[in-house]
Amino acid sequence: MTGIPGLEPLTVAELLCGGPLNTARLACDVPLDRPVAEVRLLDDAAAAISCPPHTALVLTEQAARGGWAVEVTLRQAWERAAACVIAHESVVTSPIADQVATRLGVPLLAVPDDPHSAALRVAAAIARPEATRSALIARCALRLAESGENARAVLGTLNAELPGVHVALITGSGTLLAGRAAALEAWQTPDPAITVLSTPIPGPDGLELGQLIAAVTGRAKAWHTTITAVLSIALAPLTAWAATERLRTDRAPRLATALLDRLLTEETPETLVEATALGWPLDGPLVGIALLRTGPAQDLTAALTGALTAAWDLPGPLVAHGEGWVSWCRDPISWDPALNRLNAITGLAAGVAGPDRDLRRLLTQAGAAAVVARSHGPGTLVRAGELGPARLLAALPAELSGTARDVLAPVLAADTDGTLLATLTSVLDLGGSAKDAAAALGVHRNTVATRLERLRELGVDPTDPRQRLPLHLACHLVR
Template identity: 40%
Template structure:
């Protein structure tokens, strides 16, 4: 049986475990309850204390429980004997003074309503078979988790309710909390269980922590966390299915993530140290964890990157195209689990891949699309708050990219911009602008010379490029000027250079 259980299950139960999750459930406990319980002793008179061993749960009956003074003396003796706790029938001592003394002596005091003798038997059984007591807890957690179904929030609710003295949180793969309690990692000990995504990667981590000193407790918690992995995996699958069925839903979610970036910068990450993540605060402070928290949880469930370095992409259809669902399917097929949203004439999104890999995959994607498309990839930025910048870059890059090609914004230069000029459309106006020149330029040398001078920025370099003497260039420029072109005018120069580019490309 030890195959299922990590070591620690056999470690003695602590008083707190008995009260929170064991045979003393429902009893009133005063004090920390951190002591291990190794046995039980029924004490009917104070003289019995002389033989009480350390780490014993002392159950008071008879004259030893016969009044406040008797219980107080018993607590004192329990302290002297290093007993684990004192269990007294309710009513023997006013709970106020019991609480004071428990705190002063550091002896945990527990009031029970039931017959102390019956309680003693149950505690004895838990103390002698700690693994059995813990198995009971795990079984109860399994039942409650099954009832909770596939919801991250409900699963975390169950974990936090059923694991006494323990805070559990669900962190995304970047270590940011999605659900549960914020103070999960702040305890004296911690336990972690990884939740895999559909592709076998890391979807997130369940982290638990607490202040319990019980050596057996972390092992039990780890087991219970393990039970929660399946419901959480089911939750992601369910979320993905829902979203996959509905492009609009996903697109809206992506828009919300981009739109809420500012809220996140000043909101959820910094608000409050503990408490439930994603709970709407009573104040209704705008930008607090509420909406964005939910969006981020949903995005994580879909496997979208929501943190770390990301790069945006843009697809630009060159002919009208409308089947968004098909685009989504093909894009996610090529790029993995990424958002796809409508942006301008095309579609955009972001990915955790670097620009190079993303450009490559996008290029591959272009070939699978049924319409002629161009692609752009934005520069890599740090996290969602900066994704807008990367999206702009991707949009510009997609605009300059030709059919079936992908341009990276971080590699984009003048050549790429010029290349993006619709030369076919511009050829006719260019011919009109250059007509006076073309009329006197029988062999095209004047056009060639004009282009060389404008491209190179001077007659000398143009002569070098064309392999002629400088005076030849000067003579040709005179002829061009005589055709009515004022080469000293900047606007004329730009128009002529563009026209040359169009005519010569």
């Protein structure tokens, strides 16, 4: 029962994957790229001593009496560099055997049928590796066709059909869209023991949508070729899925924006039903976030909203609203990871607010906080509750500075060296205290008093409650 010389032998992974052992349960977490050169039926565990390397050891039920026989065989397999140990599932019942297999790095396969027939099937398969590989690829193609045009389903099929391989769909910038995080991890942090095979996925418009990556342990070339072949079969359903998704994200965000606007202006039963159907949280204390772009002002494109929505993995919807996007949900959560991820797509700042029972107030407060955050640059997150007057003032839009100059025109005209404006600002900042302002400015208190007297002559009175706020705002805008 020996493999054909010259051809690369099948690996354990290939035996499992649609091969002669596709009904077997893999009882441990170990690399499966071990070549299988030979099969040996063992009537007792000690017979493994005479096996050459790369043998698949098949334990008969007679040999496997008692959980310890399986362990002894695993140990022998480890010492003989055997490919794997195959036994009937009724004897691989102890979790301990799995643990020993994992510790020794020997694949332990539990088969539901007679181990003798499993041995025969393995023998037949390793005698014709290329035929087995073709059968394997054909089987994967069939399964992929059955899974339909849906990224999650396609990736689920790939991961199920390619044992020991982690497959993921990622964006160009390395965001996981579907599949296993382990694959992305291997892609990001190279490990000499792990090979990452990747295939770019063309989008409907010809631009690269992302990549299909597969992380596989070991260096068995033929197995890599097989995996790459299977990945390329998966490209077609993925491209089709991308086209459908794009259409949907193109349409859906606008509908959502319109619905949110209606919801915030006039809450009718219809809007409530629509929002509820979309799964939007509406009652109870809510927490919310508003996101604003930090770059130069430009229109929100549906594509951008689509990209952000795709990367949004928190509970609650992400809806384009006003100049940016908002989201809200019921339970307080940590927004930072999501902000960081979205910020990588386009520069964003965020304001968060809540908990609040009123969605309108919640989003307004979050929006205000986002304006403040924007003034601090991308990636900033500001909580509405933490907004101090200074930060609010700092965030005043620069467009208002003309108005401010009008308000302060008399002062600016008379203030040749800027001392009047500085004094006015200082007094206002310090709550109207001339004494504190003198200390802050480093002048005598009488000097401040004199300057305030001059300001009052110019019609500007920081102690007048009606003037105080506009004056204070104007001072900050002008400076």
